[in-house]
Amino acid sequence: MKSLPFRWQLILFILLTCGVTLSLAFAGFYLYDVRQFNSEVQSRLEKTQSLMIENLVPLLEQNPKATDLQLKSLGVDAQIAAAAVYSSEGKILSRYVRAGVTEVIPPLPRITRFLDISDRGVLWTPISSGARSFGTLYLKAELSDADRGRLVNLLRGSAIVFFVSALLAAAMAWRFQGRITAPITELARVSTSVQRTRDYNARVQTTASGEIGELIDSFNAMLDTIQSNTSELERARVAAEDAHEKITQAHDQLEEANRTLEARVDDRTRLLAKAVKDAEEASKAKSSFLAKMSHELRTPLNAIIGYSEIMREDAADDGETARAEDLDKVLNAARHLLGLINDVLDISKIEAGKMELYLETFDLPKLITEVIATAAPLVSKKGNTLAIDCPADIGSMHADATKLRQMLLNLLSNASKFSEKGTVTLKAVRLIEEEADYMELSVVDTGIGMTPEQLTRLFQAFSQADASTTSKYGGTGLGLAISKQFAQMMQGDITVTSTPGVGSTFTIRMPAKVLSTQPKVVNQASHKLTRSPFSSQNRPKILVIDDDKDIRSVIAEVLSMSGYDVVEAASGQQGLDHVSRFTPNLILLDVLMPGIDGWTVLTKFQDNPKLADVPIIVLCAAGEVEMAIALGAANVLLKPVDASRLTAEIATQLSPLPKCYVLHVEDDADSRNLITRHLEREGWHSRSAINGKTALRMLRQRMPSMIVLDLKMPGMSGMEFLEELTQNPTWAKIPVVVVTSMDITQEMRNILTSRTLDILRKGQFTREQLTAIMRPAVEACALAQA
């Protein structure tokens, strides 16, 4: 049933319903007819019975034993199949059997004699008149032929009506089922097709009304919704596919770009590593060449000096005064030349990091006496007086006596060179503080003095206060640079104060007991540290890359105390790995490491666009500062690490830039300090950048009111920096003043005059000049901000 199509199900259902109804009607009618017929037969039998009784009673009154009763004539009709009359004793008096019928007349049943009960079509009737009983009448009726025919006709007619009705019902069912099944079949067909083909454009076409119409309308509406949803879904899918394709393309492009970038970074790193190696080798070659040359130069010079001395002694002995004086001049020139050669050798040793310390304990007053003995002729040469101010109980020192002697001689020789008919004082003081025991040795002169500008270049190798000095006073200008390096090697320093026309004071400050091994980190007392410029909830992350575990852990502790989160890396590779996972706010990098060296790491960091705005502070030796500046370090700190300076520098690097600050781009520390002091005195905010790269990073953070620019810088030069400014429309408008010691060609001057406010030569301008040039720009900025 279930597998049949709906229309057949419906037809079958209709037919079944009709069949049951008709069958019930047929059965009802038929049974009713049969019942009518039976009761008719019964009544007819009863009529026959009473007629026969009426006829029999007079006969039996006459003769109760009469046996010749003609039942035939006594009213037997066509329906009686058998009849009998029994006497009161039960004896059959008369009998009748219809012709053609086989019937057995039964004996009189005892019970029914008194009871008017009989089988169907059989009647037992007592024959009586008043109180007198004559016997019993037995009648058995049977359907006559006519009755039989009537019953057959009845059955046939009913059957015909039944079948005709059934046919009619089937025909009508067939005819009308379509009206119901067609829409449903169509619905089923369409939904099957939709299910199979997923074509949601299909609709069920129908004229059906009522619930089926509503059902189909709902179905169509549902298809509408599905169709619109599906088309939306399709559009979304197409859009998603498009987007996916674009993402894939972008990803491919990015990967390609990455590969290119990596290749370029690798290339640059290789080139740089080679350049660094070349530079190191060249530097080593230079140092060894200088050492060798100095030795080679010294040997003949020794001979010149030695033989000149012999000849001078001989001449003096022989009383040849004029010849002895000439030979003195030769000797002086040769000794001066020897001094110069020794200076060059010293500075090349210092730069190569090969200068050694020979620490010994000595009596300071004794050393001073020796130095004075040597220096006295020099001092008195220009009519200067030498004064000594040294407490006799100043005690002994543990240091490199030869170097201290050389330093003192250098300072005394300088003082007497630049003073005339004045006083040169050598002053010694011992300063015992809570945790330090220092010796301060000062050389005070009453000479020509120096301007602050001249002071800035004083300790640089190969430079004197200005170029004209060399021709006037002689010397390589190496002496002070060497002395300063010696002092620093012995955990001290040389400082200078000077007033033009009044005189200068050079002070050597050194520990009374110089330690042979320097501590790796100094000044880590907490009160000397600068705290992070941010709140304690917002601790900047600092990546510390150093192979030395001790330095790393001390720095980590110091920085953590100062309000920073520290991530440590024990090698260059680890540093690179960290940076690929997170971006620190600042990087502290030691360049002296095994494996990937610090320079390579620094270059890789510089090439990483993610770190474009992350300052990198480099820890290195004195001879490597220039390299660090050239490679774009944000600042350079020398080893041993000074925790106080380190935290101050980190705080400066991470602090937000002030409004209208003056950006000072200058690689030389002394020049930077000088200009910074000038600007501070004017009450102007300023920030220094040690190279063009750092300056550009600061420009990206905040626009300055103006820029003070040095031209000669390692890495990006001042001219290149100006070019970068010009490329950017906003930066191109920032006023620039150039402060340089460089000789400027006409071509450069043409470029500079069109772009800058002024060009000042280092050491040849006053603070007032500088600030007068800058004032309009700085004030304009302050006004604009207000």
Place this chain on the structure above:
Amino acid sequence: MPKLLLVEDNEMNRDMLSRRLEKRGYTLVLAIDGGQGVAMAKSELPDLILMDMSLPVMDGWEATQLVKADPATKGIPVIALTAHAMESDRQKALDAGCDDFDTKPVELARLLIKIEELLKKFPPKA
């Protein structure tokens, strides 16, 4: 007059220093390398040895060690002459047994003071 042994490979240095010292009244014996220096220290038994440190064949440190190891010569004071400002060389010289040192080029006045001081400390036997 005190007898000095000068061990120096450079001919001009040897000539100059010996002449200037002779002029101040010292008797000079000369050797041009470490081996010869050790041999002459033994044969000549000088009152003092001026030993250049960078010598061919046998350097000054080794020669000094040999001189100081021999009972016959170990009492002779040795002044090391080292190249300019090589502190490690200086320490090495003292470790080898030198009694004093001076740097080359020689500053005669200073060297004479050192020679006199050592001769006072180790007076000549004769």
